Amino acid sequence: MHTSEQTSRRDFMKLAAAAGGGLFLGFNWTNSSALPVVVSAKSIAAGSIHFNSYLSIGTDNIITIVSPNPEIGQGIKTAFPMVVAEELDADWKQVKTVQGNLDTTIFERQVTGGSGAVPHSWERLRKAGATARHLLVEAAAAGWHVPAAECTTENGKVLHKVSGKSLSYGELAEAASRLTVPDNVPLKNEKDFKLIGKSVRNVDNHNIATGKPLFGLDFHREGMLYAIIQRPKAFGLKLKSVNADAAKAMPGIVDVVTFENSVAVVGKSTWQVKKAREVLNIEYEKEAALESSADHDRIFKELLDSKEATVRRKNGDVDAAFRDAVKVIKSEFQCPFLPHSPLEPMNFFAHVREDGVELVGPTQTPDRARTEVAKLTGIPAEKITVEITRQGGGFGRRLSADFVMEAAHVSKLTKAPVKVIWTREDDMTGGTYRPAVRYRFEAALDKNGEMTGYKLRGVGINSGNPTREDNFPSGAVDNLLIDSVEYKSAITTGPWRAPITNFLAYAEQSFLDEVAEAAGKDPVAFRLALLEKARKAPAGEVKYDIDRMVSVIRLAAEKSNWGKKKGVHQGFSVYFSHRSYVAQVGEVVVEKGKPVLKNVVAAVDCGIVINKSGSLQQVRGGVVDGVGHAMYGNLTFKDGKPDQSNFNGFRLIRMNEIPEVDVHFVDNGISPTGLGEPALPPAGAAVANAFYKATKQRLRNQPFINDEAFKGIS
Template sequence: MQTSSNPGRRNFLRIAAITGGGLLLGFNWSDADASSSALLDVVGTAAPSVDFNSYLSINPQGIITILSPNPEVGQGIKTAFPIIVAEELDADWTKVVVEQAPLDTKKFERQVAGGSGSIPHSWQRLRKAGATARQMLLEAASKRWNVPLAECTTDKGFVLHTATNRKLSYGELATEAAKLPVPTEVKLKDQKDFKQIGSTVKNVDNPKIITGKPLFGLDFYREGMLFAMLQRPAFGYKLKSFNTAAVKAMPGIVDVVTFDNNIAIVGKSTWQVRKAKDALKIEWEKAGDLESTADHNRLFKELLDSKEATVRRKDGDVDSAFKSATKVVTAEYQCPFLPHSPLEPMNFFAHVRPDGVELVGPTQTPELARNETAKLLNISPDKVTVELTRMGGGFGRRLKADYVVEAVQVSKLVNAPVKVIWTREDDMTGGSYRPAVRYRFEAALDAQGNMIGYKLRGASINAGNSTREDNFPSGAVDNLLIDSVDHKSPITTGPWRAPITNFLAFAEQSFFDEVAQAAGKDPVQFRLELLDKAKQKPVGAIKYDIDRMKSVIQLAVEKSGWGKKKNVAQGFSVYFSHRSYVAQVGEVVMQKGKPVLQKVYSAADCGVVVNQSGAQQQVRGCVVDGIGHAMYGNITFKEGVPEQKNFNEYRLIRLNEIPEVEVHFVENGIDPTGLGEPSLPPAGGAVANAIFKATGKRLRSQPFVQEEVFKGVS
């Protein structure tokens, strides 16, 4: 494959490695991925394609173009969606080109990347799209050959008539097939006949990512566009004044505008705009409460003791259960605010014209971006187009459209196409954090060690309901009370990968281990007994699948050799979220008096696995994300101002701290459920429980690295 002479991300990596004398990464430019680029060259000179439906088209040369409508945030959806279509189409994957579809609410439903819901929502739709085109191709061949339809079959982009040893490519049949009536009903494949679903397929964007081709929002460039950066107020402040004239006079600066307490500097290059932003001298004034982390710590105690909590679920007579208990176990767990920390900070392009608005950039919710733009400008949503770029991470931050609206506002004010770019400091201090929460758990045990009572209160800062009241162990305990109380803060919060459950799972699973210890039972057996009780004598509604949860527990126990290893401390955790079930076992050893996480076993039940490569990486990524933030992540505030502004102050997990992650999937044949988030929640609990086994110390507050057991670890 011929490489470009223009310096890009690939060349930068090579040059940086040579000049810095550090890690040298090499790539094999002649591997199988090269065929993708060759295919794209073919498509460019091919005859026009004919459309079969919203998802796919085929040209006379047999090149199949499959549109992926949902945003690609690193979850692999741009590869997984086409695999499903191609499977039912019986396509030759080497002749498939994947393109990112723009926002189109008439052709597609739920163009959203969030809640691990893309595959579950579109599974049947995508299969039917591929199967419909395949049926039309079969009918076209049947008519051309004048043979019964039942005698025709398909394989790797061809229609076959075995009896006469004839075959036609999809390309040869495409034009006449597309003219046939669209069948109202089609037969989908049996899972036993799947060839591509469940196989290992490379991410379709890999060649472009490796060679530095423009894919991401930060890569987008339009001739003549301007660049803008904003200075936003801290929480509880408003803009009073700033040195407008001095900043406007700086080189390359086109304009300086203000709106909604924000200062926007607009210029001809990112460097000139950044220099001007650094030169700002701003006077802020108080506009509300100026909250600090110390205030939140005091608030948590008040909230946990409050009589104003909202009851989320109540089963049985909790008071009587605790009065009659032989033993009561109580513990509190706390997590801090966290930023999302995507590799690519927020950015977006907007061009507000008299006849409409063009939007281009990375968003998890393109329809929201369109609607918020239309609302702001008081125009019809039909006047707004949204083109999606690949995202360099999102984790829930890009579910919001605030940064999109900023670009629209600036474009309108300066009457020009504008790309708004956030700096890393903007990204870390700009709000929409994971909410801070403290939980109080109480468990009542009888003389046999059975849990006869259970209480959970979630006290949160801007989380709303910080519980998942119908998750396990609800339905397995005769007497149960789950409630929550929330403090409304000027510090803005939003969804963070596996919202609420990302911390709640750690707290619950750690507490279950504490209760199991008090009951004198193995932690795994303790959970299995509760699940058996929920199965045999359910209390109230059961809104999780008991058998699926037990199956991942059993798989994790088997693969990890639970309880059979010497000189290794094992910790267990299991959780249900986003329709899927994941059990994990963390393994910790002591080195130089400190606990070191060596390995995590992860057993997942997400139904049918579409792409083994993508699924494996999703699980591993979730585990690393969950462990890293539980161990190190922490944003604190002083009078409304975030104290951590960049990665020199905010700790992320490092490469040498990432353990081996062994992934296993339950094969049950059910339709796919979520996978982009469910493996994150149990990670913290598995690690914390393993560390307790190794050290005898319970970890109840995140980040773990601040606990005594890690004293001296940087």
């Protein structure tokens, strides 16, 4: 079932042409300096103009923008048109957004991940709106025989205040489409923004609230089949044999097929294939170690002492710094695997034909999906279409294409259109997880309480590099060593919201509080002094913006009234990730002898805030996600099999446990930086440091509820 938001680019162009003309601007997403080009409705319909997106102004005054990036709840489908509408001086009520589908000939970076969509497209979007506005003004001025400089724009109209004349953009669209596009147009001064920075409702809110079919699970194609897949129940097993006779005999079952390490039951409804899967008789054999969480604890301890490590950064003479130290502080921190658990489980539709492939569903990386399916089927990528639906969460899980490949496999084998659906249990036990990691930190202090040496070793399971060696406090300590060791496991891992930094920030910032206490210094003052050291006498290259980090530290301290609230125990944390800077203060009070998290104050520097409402929710959601997983999230294994398979066993934060989140944005006027992920990393440490202030118990392991120190205070 298709919706207007799922209309393809081809359908959009046909609709635009059928509207009877107007101003259609194709603007290049791959080149921020490329100017929009005026193209006629006729040429758009013919498909002879190939640009990366289309801004249309119809004679009905409706302004439409095709948004290419997948929408997973980060608000990009609202933010993109807001930027265009601002430069255009459009009436927001007349702006519509269409989800673009995969088209690598006209789009660049059709990816949702890394909090990079707005930073990538900011200038491109502004130029598109500003150029359209310029052409409309020129058209009006020519018709009125007045200088263009005397004309202004407001709410979708061009005004000539001297004469009192005005024309709507729709009335001017035809005339504007015949003008020559200028080489350059001025952009608005940020102080003149009317829409950017305001709170705007998400463009899909109404359709979500009223249950319109927006998501991958909503997609339906007449005649399609459903498939549910049995994967090995433990990591390290492979398929040996399958007897599907009982399943094939059940009502509604069309076929049972095997591929790679999976068995797919295909039928006419999700319930029928789910029930049939339960009677499959499958035999597995071992192909790798069936690991348990106890094994991982042992492995971590061994590798932390290993002499084989990859050096990520080294400054100064670390051995001398620790040899001469008056005091050495040493701590270890550990985090478990975590599932992504988006509200919408994995699902995808595929129809593999001899002449091409149709793919429809929720993916953060549509081009990757197409590329992988092309390899599987042998069908050229240009004959594979990918329609992107709205996604009920991703958190990095939908960067992978395994669920897309499953749909393509089953469709190819059954020669039918097929939709693969994962259950919640499939989603939680089928990977791909946040890697489990353990860190060891060491700091050397001199007689003045100055940190003269710093060491960090990260050991991760399928984590790649589990450190961020150039993040603070690198550059602020003369003698520094950061290295890492990776352990390869059959358990599949991948990016999880704010990859690596989601736990590293907690460990680093918790440890810095320990060091500050050992040095007899206030935690905020201690960090500011380190940053001043990095500014005046950097140790090696400094790859973070000192001024931006200092600004959020000072803002968080100011807004939280740091150190001055009676009966409130405060913990501090600050982190840089995805081009943005976030400082947080956790606030804990003791009620009936128990510490209770009441509030988190967040100071955020993400550059210009486009949608105030969406930005606030991104920060609040990131804080709650960070706090919730730090306190409760835990996925453990027994003989290669996850112990937790649904939310009755995997603990999420509950409504009554969510603190107030007080958000403050730094207004520095720089171009927008990332926001989907940066608020999560500092959250765990802000809370852990606040709990320490209240209890004098350090929390060094996640989830906190399993830490012996937390058990004694909770």
